Amino acid sequence: MGGKYDVLVIGGGNAALCAAISARRGGASVLVLEGAPKFYRGGNTRHTRNMRCAHDAATEILTGPYTEEEFWEDLLRVTGGQTDEVLARHMIRESKDILNWIVEQGVRWQPSLGGTLSLGRTNSFFLGGGRAMLNALYLTAEQLGVDVEYDAEVTDLVIEDGMFLAARLKRPINGETEIRATSLVAAAGGFEANIEWLKQYWGEAADNFLIRGTPYNRGSILKMLLDKGVQEVGDPTQCHAVAIDARAPKFDGGIITRHDSVVFGIVVNKHSQRFYDEGEDIWPKRYAIWGRLVAAQPDQIAYIIFDSTVVTSFMPTLFPPIAGQTVAELASKLELDPAALEKTITEFNAAVRPGTFDHTILDDCRTEGVTPEKTHWARQIETPPYLAYPVRPGITFTYLGTRVTKESRMLMADGKPSANMFAAGEIMAGNVLGKGYAAGMGMTIGSVFGRIAGREAAKHARN
Amino acid sequence: MHGTRILDEADRLMTVCNSCRYCEGLCAVFPAMEMRRAFSDGDLNYLANLCHSCGACYVDCQFSPPHEFNVNVPQTLAVARAESYATYAWPQALSGAFTRNGLVISIIAALSMAAFIFGFAALNDRSVLFGVHTGPGAFYKLMPHNAMAALFSAAFLYAILALVMSVRAFWRDIGTPIGGRADSGSIFQAIRDAGELRYLHGGGVGCYNEDDKPTDRRKLYHHLTFYGFLLCFAATSVATLYHYLLGREAPYPLWDLPVVLGTLGGIGLIVGSIGLFVAKSRRANELLDENRYGMDVGFIAMLFLTGLTGMLLLVLRETAAMGPLLALHLGAVFALFITIPYGKFVHGIYRFVALVRYAQERRTAA
Numbered sequence: 001m002g003g004k005y006d007v008l009v010i011g012g013g014n015a016a017l018c019a020a021i022s023a024r025r026g027g028a029s030v031l032v033l034e035g036a037p038k039f040y041r042g043g044n045t046r047h048t049r050n051m052r053c054a055h056d057a058a059t060e061i062l063t064g065p066y067t068e069e070e071f072w073e074d075l076l077r078v079t080g081g082q083t084d085e086v087l088a089r090h091m092i093r094e095s096k097d098i099l100n101w102i103v104e105q106g107v108r109w110q111p112s113l114g115g116t117l118s119l120g121r122t123n124s125f126f127l128g129g130g131r132a133m134l135n136a137l138y139l140t141a142e143q144l145g146v147d148v149e150y151d152a153e154v155t156d157l158v159i160e161d162g163m164f165l166a167a168r169l170k171r172p173i174n175g176e177t178e179i180r181a182t183s184l185v186a187a188a189g190g191f192e193a194n195i196e197w198l199k200q201y202w203g204e205a206a207d208n209f210l211i212r213g214t215p216y217n218r219g220s221i222l223k224m225l226l227d228k229g230v231q232e233v234g235d236p237t238q239c240h241a242v243a244i245d246a247r248a249p250k251f252d253g254g255i256i257t258r259h260d261s262v263v264f265g266i267v268v269n270k271h272s273q274r275f276y277d278e279g280e281d282i283w284p285k286r287y288a289i290w291g292r293l294v295a296a297q298p299d300q301i302a303y304i305i306f307d308s309t310v311v312t313s314f315m316p317t318l319f320p321p322i323a324g325q326t327v328a329e330l331a332s333k334l335e336l337d338p339a340a341l342e343k344t345i346t347e348f349n350a351a352v353r354p355g356t357f358d359h360t361i362l363d364d365c366r367t368e369g370v371t372p373e374k375t376h377w378a379r380q381i382e383t384p385p386y387l388a389y390p391v392r393p394g395i396t397f398t399y400l401g402t403r404v405t406k407e408s409r410m411l412m413a414d415g416k417p418s419a420n421m422f423a424a425g426e427i428m429a430g431n432v433l434g435k436g437y438a439a440g441m442g443m444t445i446g447s448v449f450g451r452i453a454g455r456e457a458a459k460h461a462r463n
Numbered sequence: 464m465h466g467t468r469i470l471d472e473a474d475r476l477m478t479v480c481n482s483c484r485y486c487e488g489l490c491a492v493f494p495a496m497e498m499r500r501a502f503s504d505g506d507l508n509y510l511a512n513l514c515h516s517c518g519a520c521y522v523d524c525q526f527s528p529p530h531e532f533n534v535n536v537p538q539t540l541a542v543a544r545a546e547s548y549a550t551y552a553w554p555q556a557l558s559g560a561f562t563r564n565g566l567v568i569s570i571i572a573a574l575s576m577a578a579f580i581f582g583f584a585a586l587n588d589r590s591v592l593f594g595v596h597t598g599p600g601a602f603y604k605l606m607p608h609n610a611m612a613a614l615f616s617a618a619f620l621y622a623i624l625a626l627v628m629s630v631r632a633f634w635r636d637i638g639t640p641i642g643g644r645a646d647s648g649s650i651f652q653a654i655r656d657a658g659e660l661r662y663l664h665g666g667g668v669g670c671y672n673e674d675d676k677p678t679d680r681r682k683l684y685h686h687l688t689f690y691g692f693l694l695c696f697a698a699t700s701v702a703t704l705y706h707y708l709l710g711r712e713a714p715y716p717l718w719d720l721p722v723v724l725g726t727l728g729g730i731g732l733i734v735g736s737i738g739l740f741v742a743k744s745r746r747a748n749e750l751l752d753e754n755r756y757g758m759d760v761g762f763i764a765m766l767f768l769t770g771l772t773g774m775l776l777l778v779l780r781e782t783a784a785m786g787p788l789l790a791l792h793l794g795a796v797f798a799l800f801i802t803i804p805y806g807k808f809v810h811g812i813y814r815f816v817a818l819v820r821y822a823q824e825r826r827t828a829a
Contacts, residue, residue: 039529046525049485108667110488127666128523129485135522135675254525256482256532316500318482 005031005147006461007454008167008181010154010221012036013043014130014443015425016187017137018450019457021105023185024144026458031179032141033152033169035188036216041134041150043189044213044397044426044442047254048130050123051102051447052440053095061109064121068092074122074438078288082235082434090406091432094448099124102447106136123440154221157184159228162418182420183457186410187450189426190398191219192239193251198395201237208300210244212394215251222427225402230418231411233403234430240437241291243267244394246301247319256318259389262290263359263377264313265306266348267391269297272331272340274348279376282362288437295393302391303334305345307383313359321387330386349380397442399430408453420460422453465504469542473507476539479532486520490662491821492540493520498824505636508550511543512633512810512817515663518671518750528749541752548809551636553628560805561758569761569798569806573768577794580606584786592786599712601780605789608706615793618800625804630816637820645819649826653818657811660685673745684738688766689811691731695773698725714780725773732770736763755807762807768795 007023009016012034024030034041054071058064071092075083103109110127119125126133142148155176156168164184169177191197193215198206226232248257262278267290269275276293294302311321324330327345328338347370355365357379365378402423403411410418425446432445465471477496480486487493492513499506516537526532545561552558584592584605596604603611634645656662660682663670669677702721705711715721740763743751772792779788802808 039527125488126485127488128519129483129525131525132485132519132523132666139676249531252530254483255485256479256526312500315484316478316481318479 005029005179005181007031007183007185007457008033008164008179009185009187009454010167011043011185011187011189011425011427012041012148012150013045013187013189013425013446014048014133014137015427015446015450015453016185017042017134017141018102018105018447019185019187019422019424019454020141020146021137021144022451022454023183023458023461024141024146024454026455026462028183028458028461030141030146030454031181032146032148033154033167033179034148034150035153036150036214038150040214040216041138042131042214043217045134045446046131047213047252048126048133048440048443049255050119050125050440051098051443052123052438053099053444054092055096055099059099061111061124062121066122068096071095071122075432075441078436078438079432079434080436082436084431087404087406088432091444091448094452095444098444098447098451101451106140107133108136119439154188154224157221157224157228159225159421162229162412162416162421164418164421182461184421185450185453185457186221186225186402186421186423186427187425187446187453188221189214189217189219190239190429191222191400192217192395192398194218197223198398202295205295205300208392209241209295210246210248210253210257210392210394211251212242212244212248212253212257212396213251217397217426219398222401225410225421225423225427229413230421231403231413231415233401233428234399234434236398236400238399238430238433238435239291240288240396240399240433240442241295241393242288242396243290243294243302243304243391245317245319246390246392248392248394253394257394259304259314259317259391260287261304261306261310261314261389262287264310264379265304265381266345266374267293267302267304268336268341268344269302270299270336272336272344274344274370274372275302277372277375279366279374279378282360290391291393291395294391300392303336304389304391305330305341305381306387307381308385308387309379309383311387317389319389321389323385323387325384325386327386330388334388334390345381348374348378349382352378352380396437397426397429399433399435401426401428401430404428404431404449406452407456408449409456420457422457424449424453465507467546469539469546470504470507473511473539473543474502476534476536477502477507477510479526479534480520480536483526485525486523486536489519489523489666490515490517491656491818492536492662495821495824498828507543508547508633509637509817509820511540511547512813513662513821514540514544515660515814516541516750517663517665518747519665519668519677521750522671522675522677523666535749537750538752541750542754544810544813545752545755545758547633547813548629548805551629551632551813552805553625553632557625557805562754566757566761566764569765569802570768572798572801573765573791573794575794576797577790580790580793581787584790593783594786595781595783596785597781599714601785602713602789605786606793608712611793612703615797615800618797622800622803626809626812629804629809630812633813633816634820637817645823646826649819649822652822653815656818656822657815671747671750672742673747680738681742684735684742687731687735688739689735691728691733691735691770692766694724694728694731695769696728698722698728722777726777729770729774729777732766733774736767736770739763740767758807761802765795765799765802765806769799 006028009032108127153170158165166180244257331338331341351367351370408422410421526534549558549561669679670681698721776788
């Protein structure tokens with residue numbers, strides 16, 4: 001591999017591959033530089049499962065319509081209005097067509113079968129999951145003639161006056177080399193696997209974060225772009241973070257470390273104190289808040305406490321719950337103060353008001369006279385064995401990124417659009433997601449802006 | 464803790480897979496797994512035999528090696544599957560035959576039988592063995608029909624008995640309630656699923672073989688072998704009926720039903736078994752149960768030999784080669800019969816039973 005390409009794509013996930021395929025279909029010669037080895041290719045796409053797209057009617061895989069307006073309202077709710085409305089509405093409109101376009105690239109959907117996620121109407125599920133989706137995209141890209149290089153560590157970007165000229169690359173065998181291209185698509189993810197960088201905003205707490213996805217998203221491309229005059233977007237402390245099992249590996253534990261038992265019990269910190277309303281809202285929309293909540297607790301650890309009556313109400317878990325025949329026994333196994341935990345549970349139980357439990361809706365099971373309240377799904381914790389999962393913040397992806405236009409073109413710090421630099425995926429997700437998260441949005445951002453970036457990059461290269 | 468190391472590993476993987484479930488749309492194994500939260504030995508043997516080893520879940524898994532979770536479902540279930548054959552074998556004293564039933568044993572059995580028939584005929588009259596025989600009853604110059612029928616019926620009936628007893632033990636272990644009956648709807652569904660190899664499709668794109676590019680080759684060769692075998696079996700059955708009901712003796716003319724069925728079946732067996740062998744030798748090592756390579760290849764070799772000697776016999780039956788070829792052909796068939804309950808043949812039976820169980824579970828859950 002050498003010479004000059006029309007379009008250079010840095011990154012190897014969903015956004016990068018959509019960009020590469022779309023650029024290649026637009027007539028450009030394309031090189032994809034994936035920093036990871038082949039097995040780990042695809043960044044966090046490897047761990048995803050579904051994509052949220054607007055659609056006007058039920059389809060074979062989706063149970064009902066999900067209008068652009070409803071998608072917009074969902075986005076507004078999770079971000080609390082911290083979103084670029086023009087870009088977001090543009091993305092939502094484009095997402096309708098992506099639902100079919102992605103299938104034309106070889107990706108297969110499956111009917112939403114089991115599980116406890118109530119996403120059958122809004123989200124399409126990849127048959128075989130995110131890695132299957134990636135495999136299909138890579139196969140298509142290679143058949144179209146896209147070149148792919150793995151273990152490709154980009155060490156520098158040559159950028160002059162907002163114009164990309166070349167990328168410097170360290171190859172494992174051949175050493176330093178330079179690759180020139182007419183256009184650049186940066187789709188190299190966020191910086192969540194870079195603990196040192198996280199510490200700049202979170203301090204020492206970041207040492208206790210677990211990284212759910214790829215260890216390869218160290219943000220090096222993002223840093224180079226910001227250092228070379230690309231305009232920044234997003235709050236660096238904002239990210240998609242959920243509470244995951246504290247026993248999970250530091251990196252790449254993926255989906256199977258999650259817990260969706262919060263609504264069935266209570267969550268306490270290391271002082272056995274509750275700190276947030278566990279029954280605030282329906283699970284898929286709100287589960288993303290718990291990572292940040294736990295990050296704000298001492299030592300970044302918390303415990304989901306429940307009893308034996310609910311163990312089959314949620315997905316089976318990789319790590320078994322920690323059990324005790326009494327609250328005191330459970331507390332000592334968790335290294336919590338038994339008296340404090342007993343007090344918290346007794347007070348909680350006393351505050352539970354009678355109601356009709358239904359975890360599929362915001363039901364009327366609530367507490368009175370305890371702080372914080374549990375506003376839905378509140379039931380007494382009283383049937384031994386008492387059970388607990390220890391949880392820590394699990395960072396999925398970060399929102400600090402490069403500002404882009406509707407054409408996915410990067411904006412420079414002086415407000416001018418770059419001549420030939422485009423961004424897609426996690427590296428620009430912060431344009432749309434100022435904070436919060438709703439399932440499947442990362443993939444929507446990746447596919448929609450990936451396709452646009454590839455198309456526009458090819459158009460620029462061929463002019 | 465389970466009875467064996469591989470069942471412990473299968474249990475670990477099913478716990479991982481059950482907390483992920485990304486593969487639930489790929490085949491029957493994962494939806495069946497989702498109906499359980501804990502796994503008994505019987506459950507794991509059931510899931511192992513439900514797996515068609517298409518490899519899709521390995522290629523699609525974000526936790527397959529080199530990931531530290533080290534999830535390799537096709538290989539683990541392949542090993543568990545092979546061990547389950549021994550677990551349910553009847554009589555139990557012969558369960559060790561599975562590990563020894565490799566290529567060599569099959570071929571020795573075939574050759575021994577051929578030599579026996581060969582010697583039997585040669586001792587009687589050398590001219591019979593190397594003579595040219597034509598017309599009805601030509602084959603029985605070598606060995607009287609009744610002797611042939613008695614020998615093969617005995618081998619066949621024993622094989623059936625051993626299979627029935629094994630399957631009974633398997634069904635008791637995987638079914639609820641213990642000893643419960645399969646309903647006809649589930650059996651019919653399983654016949655369709657097995658007949659079209661519904662779950663050997665890698666989620667719709669084909670089987671994963673030597674790399675991450677799926678193809679349907681293994682499915683095609685498997686179909687050729689399976690339907691080839693059935694056609695040969697049908698040919699033999701029709702010929703038996705001809706003999707006893709119509710009094711018409713083999714060999715039959717080329718246009719006659721037993722020969723037409725046998726010819727088509729023979730071609731299927733030869734092409735299919737070669738294809739399966741090539742596919743197996745090219746298959747990515749990480750998907751294979753390498754310890755059982757001998758058992759698999761032995762079975763493929765016996766099917767190939769049966770098809771090949773049968774076809775040669777058809778072509779050369781009016782020459783002096785008929786005698787030795789018939790001896791070889793009968794030897795191959797005999798070896799195939801007696802190794803049926805203790806060789807790779809049983810994979811089809813157990814898989815079918817697992818599919819019946821799966822169909823039943825789906826109907827009950829619906």
